[in-house]
Amino acid sequence: MNRILPVLTVLLAIVAIWYLAAVWMNAPWARDQAARAGVELTTAELVADTMGQQRPVLPAPHQVAAGLWDGLAGQAVTSRRSLVWHGWITLSATLAGFAIGTAAGVLLAVGIVHNRAMDMSIMPWAVASQTVPILAIAPMVIVVFASAGVTGLLPKAFISAWLSFFPVLVGMVKGLRAPDAMQLDLMRSWNASGGQVLRYLRLPSSLPYLFASLKVAIAAALVGTIVAELPAGATQGLGARLLSGSYYGQTIQIWAALFTAAIMAAGLVWLIGLIERVVLTRMGLAR
Template identity: 60%
Template sequence: MDSFRSKIVPVSTILALIVVVWYVGAVAMNAPFQRELDQRGKVNPTTTEFIAETLSQKKPTLPAPHQVAANFFKNTFQVKVTSARSLVYNSWVTLSSTMLGFAFGTALGILIAVGIVHVTTLDRSLMPWIIASQTIPILAIAPMVIVVLASIGITGLIPKALISTYLSFFPVTVGMVKGLRSPETMHLDLMHTYNASRWQTFWKLRVPASVPYLFASMKVAVAASLVGAIVGELPTGAVAGIGAKLLAGAYYSQTIDIWSALVAGSVVAALLVALVGIAGRIVERAMGGRPA
């Protein structure tokens, strides 16, 4: 019970502070437009009425938390799942490309890490290029990927998945390299004493030692993969997905819809990270690790 309180109380306190700051920011940012409306209508509201009006605008500069929450609830639970307005449907569209890109990125990251650890030439030549690749903004790469693949007839899910792959393979590569190199020299010498082959050392020592590093990096990778899928939807003119919701909200100045879509993306990211964490604990226990 004490452990539960020690986790809930700090999180709840920070969340409450964020909500308070959000409300203050909403009033401050929506106030100029509200004053203009009041001057046009020759209205002189009280301070309380003025604050209430700034928090209930239809197209506010910064939506209030309750406006975002109401919109999120409506578009999640009160519309059909197949509706274009449904956040469940749009999240699923984005999730499909996220998971495909995450699978590609994880597989690619593991393969590159294995090569880097076992081939010195790859370590010296490939690793610097991998690091340099992450300095290029994804917003610059995404349109190029979309256009090039469209020119050879590849559209739809694959281009978005490849953008997700680009963002997700890097943390997996770095984490897996760190994990494969984590066994101590004493353990490696012990394997040599047992006359273990290179692959026996790899499977029986390096891989088990890398599992915690792998799943820690996969948590970062799956969140990055979601970002890549959303960014990949922006230059394609997608009609569905979280990115499409963001575009539609920007076109029609529906700021509440934009923030609601951002909340939906955050919820999806949190669920994906939690699932990866659960999978990591299951794998560690299956390999004989102690439960945390």
């Protein structure tokens, strides 16, 4: 109870502020419509109007909850209006990009730790790659892949991998370099090869760092996928729901898609955390 109470207090404060902001931001439209009709709204009528507008500037929490419920449970999962269907499209590209980004990050980290030339050359380029806004890269990647006849999952996975490989690379490099000089000297005294040092010392030592970076990477991969769904006018995925909602002023649809993405990200991070606990416990590395 001592842990739940602070969380509930913060949550209630956020909801209260959200309702107040919805009244404040939606009130001008309500007053304008009342003025056009030649009537004057009371405070209660004004608040009620701001809570039930079809296309509010800021949807109230209960409107977003209703839109989220309708998208997740009120539609057949095969329907184009279902957030489950759109979520699966986004999730599949996210997982593919996350797998590619993780593999690239781990392999590059191993090379950087064992080769000074790679450390001096690849690491600066990896850092520089993250300074370019993904919104500028995504349209170019989509166009290049489309010109080669490649559409669908792969271009989105590439952009997702672009964002997710860097946290894995940085975390893995830090983890592979975690063993101290005494441990490395001990391995050398046993005449261990470089591969054996990597397998029995560096990789186990890097796992806590790797899992921490994977949690960041999976969230970044999801963001990359949603961004990749925007430039080409996609009709599938959560990015497509955001895009169509912005076209037609369906703010409730936009917020429902955003909350779906947030729930998906939280679930993916939780899943990695669960795998982390299982793996580290079995290896005796859990704290």
